[in-house]
Amino acid sequence: MAFPDWTVCLLGVAASICGCFYFYRLLRNPAKISWKKGFVADLMARTEKPLFWIAYSLYTRTKLGYMFYKRQMRKAREKYPNGHSRTEPTIINGIKIIPLPILSDNYSYVIIDTVSNLAVVVDPADPRSVQSCLDEEGATLEAVLCTHRHWDHSGGNTALVRHHSSCRVFGNALDNIPGLTHPVTDKDVIDVGTRLQFRAFYTPGHTVGHMIYLLDGRSFGGPNSLFSGDLLFLSGCGHEYAEDNLLFAAEVEPGNVEREQKLQWVLQRRSQRLCTSPSTLREEKQYNPFLRSHAVDLHQALGLQQNQDEDWTSYRARVLEELRRRKDVYKGR
Ligand SMILES: [Zn+2]
Numbered sequence: 001m002a003f004p005d006w007t008v009c010l011l012g013v014a015a016s017i018c019g020c021f022y023f024y025r026l027l028r029n030p031a032k033i034s035w036k037k038g039f040v041a042d043l044m045a046r047t048e049k050p051l052f053w054i055a056y057s058l059y060t061r062t063k064l065g066y067m068f069y070k071r072q073m074r075k076a077r078e079k080y081p082n083g084h085s086r087t088e089p090t091i092i093n094g095i096k097i098i099p100l101p102i103l104s105d106n107y108s109y110v111i112i113d114t115v116s117n118l119a120v121v122v123d124p125a126d127p128r129s130v131q132s133c134l135d136e137e138g139a140t141l142e143a144v145l146c147t148h149r150h151w152d153h154s155g156g157n158t159a160l161v162r163h164h165s166s167c168r169v170f171g172n173a174l175d176n177i178p179g180l181t182h183p184v185t186d187k188d189v190i191d192v193g194t195r196l197q198f199r200a201f202y203t204p205g206h207t208v209g210h211m212i213y214l215l216d217g218r219s220f221g222g223p224n225s226l227f228s229g230d231l232l233f234l235s236g237c238g239h240e241y242a243e244d245n246l247l248f249a250a251e252v253e254p255g256n257v258e259r260e261q262k263l264q265w266v267l268q269r270r271s272q273r274l275c276t277s278p279s280t281l282r283e284e285k286q287y288n289p290f291l292r293s294h295a296v297d298l299h300q301a302l303g304l305q306q307n308q309d310e311d312w313t314s315y316r317a318r319v320l321e322e323l324r325r326r327k328d329v330y331k332g333r
Pocket of ligand 1: 148206230
């Protein structure tokens, strides 16, 4: 989820209010003034978290967030009438997976069993592009699999269900997903026809009810495919963030040869506006720093060392924490 323009404006207003309040408190208690310590850093530390949560709540819980998502969708349709990237479907034993470019950097995925013409869509942000894909393919929508409630993943649910009365909507009940008909929890199985079988996995973090979905390759004699929502991106942790993520990976693990090769491939693809999805988990483990908390090179680049009284799991959690902190302040190119 990326914060929209209006939240920046809102943050500006809120920052001014907090700033005035902070000044007022300092003037009442001048002993606390310590310019040498860095007034701005102090102010940011005190205001950043509450402001984030105000903007986040407005975006996810109110009509204002929905209105903004609609506006973003209109703007993206004008700016990219044919989508932000060019994508190619993957077809294995009659199962077709079509990435649909949505908004300015998202993807939805339409999965069709071309034998029965039954279709499933993962995270339909823009109902119009999902519908035109279904029309083009002559497929019937049987299920929406929603990874989480953010509008850029769930915004099309209600409109699609209105058009497809037999369509079921799966997702975690904790996440307040629009149009939800079939709440799922960890390891639940979802069957669509005889050849599409998904397993849901509970992966909280990005939201309290974030789910990912694994298409089981055994039911059609192909490989498994993971639809990871906002849990995991190419070299990061659905969106077209590959280039930025790999540049960040270069900062924290500069000597990684696989990462450099993948970056060159991504740069070449992006120069033609080609989609960089999918990748395999085997590849991701080679260069995605968020899947490499065990790597000694990464520890050295981050300047971290395991403490004597610290077990391996806690140490790896600390490595992840440091990675997340650095990614949050990473400014890109
Ligand atoms: Zn999200």
